[in-house]
Amino acid sequence: MSNNLSWSAIVGLALAFIPFSSASVLAQDAAGTYKAKCAVCHGADGKGNTSMGKNMGVQDFSSSAVQQESDSNLAQIIEKGKNKMPAYGTKLSDAQIKDLVAYVRQLGKGK
Numbered sequence: 001m002s003n004n005l006s007w008s009a010i011v012g013l014a015l016a017f018i019p020f021s022s023a024s025v026l027a028q029d030a031a032g033t034y035k036a037k038c039a040v041c042h043g044a045d046g047k048g049n050t051s052m053g054k055n056m057g058v059q060d061f062s063s064s065a066v067q068q069e070s071d072s073n074l075a076q077i078i079e080k081g082k083n084k085m086p087a088y089g090t091k092l093s094d095a096q097i098k099d100l101v102a103y104v105r106q107l108g109k110g111k
């Protein structure tokens with residue numbers, strides 16, 4: 001029993017350190033999440049140039065309206081949803097949402 005406990009403590013510690021060890025892995029994570037969950041509507045380039053996006057009236061992430069939103073507002077929209085934008089608060093962690101906000105900004109700058 002106590003053996004099991006210490007193993008899970010070690011694994012837990014190791015996992016806890018991964019996010020700090022490699023920022024680029026995190027950025028790739030956000031790109032992967034975005035492709036899997038967001039690109040259907042927002043498009044791989046964030047311009048919303050998809051049939052779903054056009055139907056729902058998504059905004060181009062590079063538009064000044066989106067870029068002028070604060071990080072916390074964008075995070076809020078991803079977490080809670082807005083009109084036809086689905087809420088992801090139960091599916092994604094706060095850290096994932098934060099990374100996605102950064103990714104959305106990056107897309108908005110055309111990178």
Ligand code: HEC
Pocket residue numbers: 033034037038039040041042052056057058059060061066074075077078082083084085086088100101104
């Ligand atoms: C089913 C289509 C759909 C999916 C999937 C989707 N969105 Fe959206 N999203 C929208 C729509 C529509 C809006 C505009 C909401 C409004 O302002 O009425 C929006 C708005 C946003 C905004 C606010 C900026 C803006 O355009 O007003 C952000 C940021 C955003 N989405 C990020 C994401 C992220 C990140 C994901 C994936 C986790 C995602 N969206 C998945 C449809 C979608």
